[in-house]
Structure formats: C-alpha cells, structure tokens
C-alpha cells in the first residue's frame with residue numbers, strides 16, 4: 464500500500480467540492496475519470512498539499528499528508544505534474560529538470576545527474592534536442608513532457624498527473640499515454656483524465672468522479688462493461704435524437 468485517501472472532503476472558501484472520497488493508489492496507474500468540474504484537480508491539489516482538505520485523511524505509507532504544506536508533501540516524495548503543466552517558463556528545459564533533481568537531493572537521495580537524464584531520455588527521447596530552450600517557448604505537448612520529466616527527476620515515490628493529455632493532438636495523446644504506462648511500471652501513478660476510452664485499459668483501478676463523489680470504482684474490465692460508463696463516456700448505446708420524422712412505413 465502506498466497512498467490511502469479516506470473519506471476526503473475538500474472545497475474552496477466554504478463551497479464544498481469533494482465529498483467522502485476514498486481510494487487507494489498502489490502500483491500501476493490509478494485512474495480518476497470525470498467530466499469538467501467533477502473535482503479531479505481538487506483531488507490532485509488535496510493530495511499534493513496545495514489545498515488543505517476540510518475533512519478526511521491522506522496517508523502515504525502511513526504518514527499523514529493532510530496537514531502538510533505543498534513543499535512538505537513534495538519532500539515526502541510526491542511529485543506532481545499539475546493541470547496545464549506549470550513549468551518555470553523563463554528557465555531552460557534542463558534547469559527545470561535540475562530543480563526536480565534538487566528536490567531529490569533535499570530528500571537525502573543520491574542523485575547521479577547523468578543517470579537521471581538517461582532515465583528521463585529513455586522515456587522522453589524528444590527531450591535532448593530541446594534541453595537549452597526556454598520552457599515557455601515549447602509547444603503544449605513538449606511542456607507536458609518536461610513537466611512529467613521534472614517530476615521524475617525528483618525520484619518520487621508517487622506521481623500525480625492531472626489531465627496530462629489535455630489539448631494534445633490524438634497522435635500525441637496516444638504517445639504520451641504509452642510513456643505514462645512505461646513510467647507506471649516502476650512508479651505508482653494517480654492519473655486524472657476525461658479521455659475514458661484510451662485510458663481505462665491502461666489502469667489497474669478506475670474511479671469515476673461525478674460532482675465531487677466517487678460513483679463507481681473497479682478494475683478496467685468492469686468499468687468498460689458498465690452501461691453508465693459506456694453511455695456517458697464512450698458514447699455507446701445512447702439513442703441519437705431523430706433529425707427528421709421517420710418516413711412512413713411502405714405499405715403492402
């Protein structure tokens with residue numbers, strides 16, 4: 464067991480968003496699906512310590528996270544690629560990665576910089592040619608890759624990814640999801656997505672968040688078989704509205 468979220472409630476200035484959310488993140492990809500506004504980012508922020516939960520508990524291998532500040536959560540080995548990447552846009556790509564490695568050093572991890580880069584380049588072979596570019600000048604897909612690479616440079620125990628494929632071309636979406644799958648072989652990942660069809664098969668456990676509550680949890684097979692999921696997220700089995708009156712049945 465790694466991260467245990469129990470009965471978590473969270474919100475903003477008195478408005479409640481998440482209610483009684485419980486889930487576990489162990490190995491592989493733990494996927495949280497949900498429409499816009501469901502509370503996916505609120506969940507990620509609560510775990511990452513950028514939002515203090517109202518109630519409930521967050522335990523990382525038994526250590527309580529819910530009272531920690533964001534930097535303290537990071538020092539516990541939780542790395543985050545937040546919604547819309549949020550890099551240090553004035554710094555070069557390589558310096559963004561160095562800041563990740565600095566975090567690992569502050570946690571007392573031995574950092575072999577060359578080895579760190581080699582690991583990152585194995586997952587993101589597109590990074591070496593852009594290392595000296597300013598992060599703010601990169602495309603959305605490149606920024607997403609750098610944000611995840613920076614998180615990896617911190618040598619985390621847990622990786623939080625908030626909708627990493629948003630705004631990417633379908634080919635890049637497939638490509639990035641493949642890389643996340645690769646990462647998750649060695650590192651537990653909590654992933655939020657709206658893209659159900661492509662992400663469900665990659666997950667070990669899937670949770671469906673609607674209006675701040677988990678309404679369905681299970682392994683991918685069960686998820687793909689659920690009528691609600693098929694209708695709402697895969698667009699299957701829904702009756703399309705008639706565009707015109709049906710023609711009268713032919714007689715005879």
Ligand SMILES: Nc1ncnc2c1ncn2[C@@H]1O[C@H](COP(=O)(O)OP(=O)(O)OP(=O)(O)O)[C@@H](O)[C@H]1O
Pocket residue numbers: 475480497498499500501502503504505506546626657
């Ligand atoms: N900083 C904030 N202050 C106040 N309300 C917020 C804030 N951030 C989010 N909310 C509200 O909390 C609810 C959940 O938002 P959240 O961003 O967690 O949803 P989400 O599932 O990540 O959506 P999306 O798919 O659009 O990213 C929404 O009603 C939103 O308006």
Ligand SMILES: [Mg+2]
Pocket residue numbers: 503504505546625626
């Ligand atoms: Mg969000």
